[in-house]
Amino acid sequence: MTSATMTDAPSISSEKYEEKAFGFWIYLMSDAIIFALLFATYVVMLGNTAGGPTGKELFSLERAAGETTLLLLSSTTFGFASVALAASERSRVLLWLVVTLALGAGFLFLEYREFSGMIAQGAGPDRSGFLSSFFTLVGTHGLHVSIGTLCILVMIGQVLVKGLTTPVVSRLARLGLFWHFLDIVWVAIFSVVYLPGLL
Amino acid sequence: MDVSGLPVERNARPYLIGLGLALILTAIPFALVATHALTRLTALIIIAVAAIIQILVHLGYFLHIGFRSTPRENLVAIAFTAVLIIFMVGGTLWIMFDLYYRMMV
Numbered sequence A: 001m002t003s004a005t006m007t008d009a010p011s012i013s014s015e016k017y018e019e020k021a022f023g024f025w026i027y028l029m030s031d032a033i034i035f036a037l038l039f040a041t042y043v044v045m046l047g048n049t050a051g052g053p054t055g056k057e058l059f060s061l062e063r064a065a066g067e068t069t070l071l072l073l074s075s076t077t078f079g080f081a082s083v084a085l086a087a088s089e090r091s092r093v094l095l096w097l098v099v100t101l102a103l104g105a106g107f108l109f110l111e112y113r114e115f116s117g118m119i120a121q122g123a124g125p126d127r128s129g130f131l132s133s134f135f136t137l138v139g140t141h142g143l144h145v146s147i148g149t150l151c152i153l154v155m156i157g158q159v160l161v162k163g164l165t166t167p168v169v170s171r172l173a174r175l176g177l178f179w180h181f182l183d184i185v186w187v188a189i190f191s192v193v194y195l196p197g198l199l
Numbered sequence B: 001m002d003v004s005g006l007p008v009e010r011n012a013r014p015y016l017i018g019l020g021l022a023l024i025l026t027a028i029p030f031a032l033v034a035t036h037a038l039t040r041l042t043a044l045i046i047i048a049v050a051a052i053i054q055i056l057v058h059l060g061y062f063l064h065i066g067f068r069s070t071p072r073e074n075l076v077a078i079a080f081t082a083v084l085i086i087f088m089v090g091g092t093l094w095i096m097f098d099l100y101y102r103m104m105v
Helices: A014-045 A061-086 A090-120 A129-162 A166-198 B013-035 B040-062 B072-104
Strands: none
Touching: A014 A129, A014 A166, A014 B072, A061 A090, A061 A166, A061 B013, A061 B040, A090 A129, A129 A166, A166 B013, A166 B040, B013 B040
């Protein structure tokens, strides 16, 4: 999650990593505000379907449940990777990161099918204000998950090549925060977008 | 605490408890929508309550936020964010729906 130029020199004090963790925390909080305002925009635009399809016609409860399950399980498996990290068990860290990567990719696949299916039936973001705000909100979350998945892939590479050095451990800790945070945003998405839309 | 300055969990138990609670708190609202068992308003209230409890479960069991274990400045950042979100989201919805009722109805 940080610049690749950082060296593995042991002279870097742990204070530096604490500062990085706090900075990342501030980033997550600002990201939470971005999502909160996208939610507010979505709720304001909810009725503006411009004669187009509503959520009830477009959303699928089964698919939303599948996406929720994949993301929740991936958050748990990242937790297992963090536990293995605390015990410095490299192969277990790798195993759980690969499982998390697979679950994240599964979520992205379901979301890709959902979005492409909606666009194919003429319910893309250009159809109505409601759909613009839907794609902005859920798409921003999907973009975050894509970046998170990419970062997990990069970190698998770093654990393989560099091992569990201090910079790698601190990067994995921040990536874990990011990943759990995305699951929290998803809880809000299925509770604000999918479930009320299908009710 | 280690390099990150944040609490580190050395045991898989909190993640399993969090997973179990999150599954229950997800299953309840999804079942409500699947069966249409309750009236719309009651169902919406239960969905909202389940979501808020589930977010607290995630914060506690996955992000390990605790009043003692988490550094004070991180807690202050969370509290400030929560205040900002309440003002900005609440204010937006208040203004926009007030405008809607004054102009459209």
